[in-house]
Amino acid sequence: MGETIVSIQNVCKAFGKHQVLQNISLEIASGEIFGLLGPSGAGKTTLVKQLVGLDLPTKGENYIFQEKMPSLKLVEKIGYMAQSDALYEELSAKENLEFFAALYGLKGAKRKTRIVEVMETVSLSDHLNKLVSAYSGGMKRRLSLAISLLHQPKLLILDEPTVGIDPVLRKSIWEAFYKLKENGTTIIVTTHVMDEAEKCDRLGMIREGQLIAIGTPDELKEKTNSASIEDAFLVFGGAAQ
Numbered sequence: 001m002g003e004t005i006v007s008i009q010n011v012c013k014a015f016g017k018h019q020v021l022q023n024i025s026l027e028i029a030s031g032e033i034f035g036l037l038g039p040s041g042a043g044k045t046t047l048v049k050q051l052v053g054l055d056l057p058t059k060g061e062n063y064i065f066q067e068k069m070p071s072l073k074l075v076e077k078i079g080y081m082a083q084s085d086a087l088y089e090e091l092s093a094k095e096n097l098e099f100f101a102a103l104y105g106l107k108g109a110k111r112k113t114r115i116v117e118v119m120e121t122v123s124l125s126d127h128l129n130k131l132v133s134a135y136s137g138g139m140k141r142r143l144s145l146a147i148s149l150l151h152q153p154k155l156l157i158l159d160e161p162t163v164g165i166d167p168v169l170r171k172s173i174w175e176a177f178y179k180l181k182e183n184g185t186t187i188i189v190t191t192h193v194m195d196e197a198e199k200c201d202r203l204g205m206i207r208e209g210q211l212i213a214i215g216t217p218d219e220l221k222e223k224t225n226s227a228s229i230e231d232a233f234l235v236f237g238g239a240a241q
């Protein structure tokens, strides 16, 4: 495995009395596609928000590129796609991309090239000048993904990137992830979709704020004698014996 890019150390998070993350520790290496798998409400979004510097743990620390989060220095190195799309509906896709590219300091020819490239990556090149309000839900997800890729981040954090995307496009988006990985990008993806979990290099299974298992999809299935990730999850979660 490559060098450690993400180190989560004894992270806890409480909202009032509600303990949402319970002593999570894990490390993610350079070039991995790491999946955080868990049901709705398990704490995945809460954890990734800390990794992008949008929230703080109640206890413990998160280090990214050996730097303690939150750190403004790392903004350029991290791409984040939130669970709900943050797009300007009344603008075209191109105008949205130009706006975010400007925020990242991309100018002139570089900006133009990156806009073309990221739209190709998400198969939206033919819809560049369309208003976002005329986009479908899946198209908006893909545009959000394109925006997160604009500045060629070394670490990409994607919160449920393929929700509302049909299986054909989902496949093409995963091909894009593999291409990014080949170019050295580390990717963290949250999901509750089991077949998507299978595509990750390693998985962290999260249930009720606890990391109940970690390993490659094959390791997790072997350890539990399960035919599927879904069954493995149930065994680790104590629901089936």
Ligand SMILES: Nc1ncnc2c1ncn2[C@@H]1O[C@H](COP(=O)(O)OP(=O)(O)OP(=O)(O)O)[C@@H](O)[C@H]1O
Binding pocket: 015, 018, 020, 038, 039, 040, 041, 042, 043, 044, 045, 046, 047, 083, 192
């Ligand atoms: N700002 C907040 N204040 C209070 N409770 C919160 C807050 N944010 C999240 N929670 C609670 O923390 C728990 C974990 O939520 P989180 O969004 O991290 O789960 P998740 O695994 O990402 O689920 P989903 O797949 O539905 O997004 C939930 O019970 C949620 O209600």
